[in-house]
Amino acid sequence: MNRESPESGTSPSAAVPPPTPAADRQRVLLVTGMLGAGKTTALRVLEDLGWEIIDNFPVRLLDRLIERSPAAEGSPRPPLAIGFDCRTRGFDPARVIAQVKALDEREDVELNTLFLDCSSKELERRFNETRRRHALAADAPVDTGIRAERELLAPLRRWADLLVETTEFTSNDLQRVIRERFATEAPEDLTLTVSSFGFSRGMPPLADLVFDMRFVENPHWDPVLRPMTGLDAPVGDYVRQDPAFNEAFTRIRDLLLLLLPRYRTQGKAYVHVAFGCTGGRHRSVFTAELMAAALRDAGFSPTLLHRNLGSRAADLLEGGQRREK
Template identity: 80%
Template structure:
């Protein structure tokens, strides 16, 4: 009972294998780095035609509980042929010693072009033509593989932290019943966080940005925190949000939810949201949770310009 037909109970566990591919610039390196942190064995820029040999070598080992394996490849791979790869992987899914999944990382063409221009890198398929030409050629080349992949993650609106969080949510081996809590800050001037579960807008609080002394500081500085606490609405709002979270988080955990991302936003993401996120993280730790703190826009050089260029909030 409990074992697959044809497999004895003392046979080694099936090895978990993840193929990671997608558009160049969509985040493959970041995804593989997170998987490595999660305990996966990583092989990047792998000649996919040798996949069978790699998996055969791994299955010949004596390890009864092999580490999960993530294999990265993309259109730069010699002899890259999506149709051939699909046929090869389909055959591998019939093997009873591995559990094979394909992850495709996609990204909008305009955003990819912006990333290339920002890094001043040439697209390998563009030659002497504009980056957009290479992106179009790559998208056409990868279309069959994108349609066939088991998992698709679109990183167009993602920061690096957003992608890291999504990879952890999908591939971390958390024990049942555990709840991973992330508390983050962000600036609305740079857009909403695309993967937040709960978002709280702190722009109703008096803005320290308009104090010339506090403007270069952040919500991690005591003077900024003192300024925010003086706003009559802050303490009551903070208490109500904290109590709401302390009500919701155990219920999320009881329903089997493994990850909750709580985001606090203000205009530039440097003062009110940062201070509130720091304080809420401390409150949740005191209540027995272990939240991870992320500040999306704290290090953004353009944050002051974005905030200062907006109409002053009342």
């Protein structure tokens, strides 16, 4: 920033304070969005990550909250997350944006805005499921309040640095996104997750690589194997007997061994590899277990998750009637 020196003759370098070192800047994240889109979950995860958390803060007092004094030597200020929404007293999106613009000019503050959004239909479902009343609906139907809130927040949504759409997210999905993007310390190495899931219960929204194992003969149609899972040896033997399985598995393994080191080199911190079958209990579970073991042998440390392993086996999920070979 260029400033003219005062008439007293003080030099420009004396008049302008030196830039604040990046390590001493106060990191601030404003967390807002549609009611029911996940603000509480996001703030809870940020708190677990070491952020200081303030929810439902009167945004008009934002500039007073953020200290101007530098952090004490040896005691860097923790990052600060401030949650607010349409229920916050004196909430005015235009005023919030004006305050953010003013704070952006300060050299001692690094400020970003996270907006959590969700489809109106899904928000309506969540409100009806929890029997909560929308803050802007009064005695009207919940969709009336959602429409009013969306119109009110539109300027702030356009302004936000980061938009997270949570329509298809579970609570765990949102937690993972927040951890990936706002952890104060980056993981030292690639964080690898290998999972299984059932297509009949929806695809995992955050998987980086998805492999469909439904080309393999389905153990579900064997009455002996049906109550078992991919963790049981007879199911694994059945899957291995499919003529296409071994070659497909080898090609997928080799592809992962090619890609994962390149992801690591490019600085990607998290990779989620998902294997799916119809119900998520047999073929995908066995393949995920086998792939995790192969990746461990190659020097990786994958976390193994089985999303639908505990789900009830159901003929309707597996296609109704038995398919003839």
